[in-house]
Amino acid sequence: MLSQPIHHDSPFPFFYVNAAFSDAQCAALEDLFLQDGEWQHRDGAFYRCSLKDVTENIPAPFQAEVLDRMREITGLPLTNRVVVTAQRMLPGQAIGIHSDRPLVGYEIARLVVQLNRQWQAEHGGVLELFSSPESEVFFRVNPEYNTAFGFLLHVDSYHGVTEAIQARQTVVFNFWHAANTPELAAHVQTLFAEMRFSELPAALNPLASTAELSLPEETTFRASMAAIALQRWGYNEATILKGYQHSAGMSVCDTEQAETYAAVLLADWMAYLYRDSFDLALWNILRRELAGLAVFARLMPTWQLCLPIEAARQAVICQPIR
Secondary structure (H helix, E strand, C coil): CCCCCEEECCCCCEEEECCCCCHHHHHHHHHCCCCCCCCEEEECCCEEEEEEECHHHCCHHHHHHHHHHHHHHHCCCEEEEEEEEEEEECCCCCEEEEECCCECCCCCEEEEEECCCCCCHHHECCEEEECCCCCCCCEEECCCCCCEEEEECCCCCEEEECCECCCEEEEEEEEEECCCCHHHHHHHHHHCCCCCHHHCCCCHHHHHHHHHHHCCHHHHHHHHHHHHHHHHCCCCHHHHHHHHHHHHCCCCCCCCCHHHHHHHHHHHHHHHHHHCECCHHHHHHHHHHHCCCCEEHHHHHHHHHHCHHHHHHCCEECCCCC
16 A cells, blocks of 8 residues: 655655555545535635545545555654545536645645546646746646545645546545644634733833834734733743743743743744644754753643643653742
8 A cells, every 4th residue: 555655845745656555445435436425515716626524434444554654654743533535526627726734733644546547638637736826837646546646735735636627536535743633723722712912911011012113013913922822821921021032033032941941932833823834844843942851730731732742751840930
């Protein structure tokens, strides 16, 4: 299964596999299009196809085998969560250029399996990859039978599908990063629920006013959100101010006080997730910065969701900053 993947780094990380599955496995995937179930029809100007969740129709051992191979191929800490979707495109349908960036709680990787027997170039439905929405096609992946295309989702993973001249059948496996789960998304929403900047300490006002005169609004907003995270975690005024300055880029938090350092970095990450998307490169930086630090008690719920593997290995320190 998924043997000898051919890897590419441009225009974004992806791989493809010829003869991806066995004959029996392909037959099982083809049967998904014959089974009863409600299809969701998308017929907008940008995205035209029909979708059906078929996760429960795929045997657990098959899903587990695909998941294990995706862990090996991508090298990512993927969770056990797998969602599988059947996609059908009818003649005349197409999918415009778009980027599936992974918002907080969204999947990080996809595996697209083509099930189009006797596909010919005149049948259309070609997957095209782009370096930007305005660029020329960088790479094409033909929807030939039993080929698989896997890629990591991020803000620049631009792709689209040309108009299908004949019906096109695809099964898509979706995978989640261990540090970007639906549970993390709920945690972020809860942390910033009913957010009021007025709850921040008055000592932050002069600093924020100065920052707002020279920095972009999105930067000062993120800094204020990081400050709110620290406030709601129960940190003192000095730590909240350090968190604002760090997120705004006004200063770098030093590592002398381990808990302050960890709290400031995690607050900044939570603010980033709320406003933007899960960025694998930035997460790896966060992981390296906090590697080896103990998991502090008040940060435990957030730490376990943002850095689950590291949190499981490290002890808890219970002495909070007063």
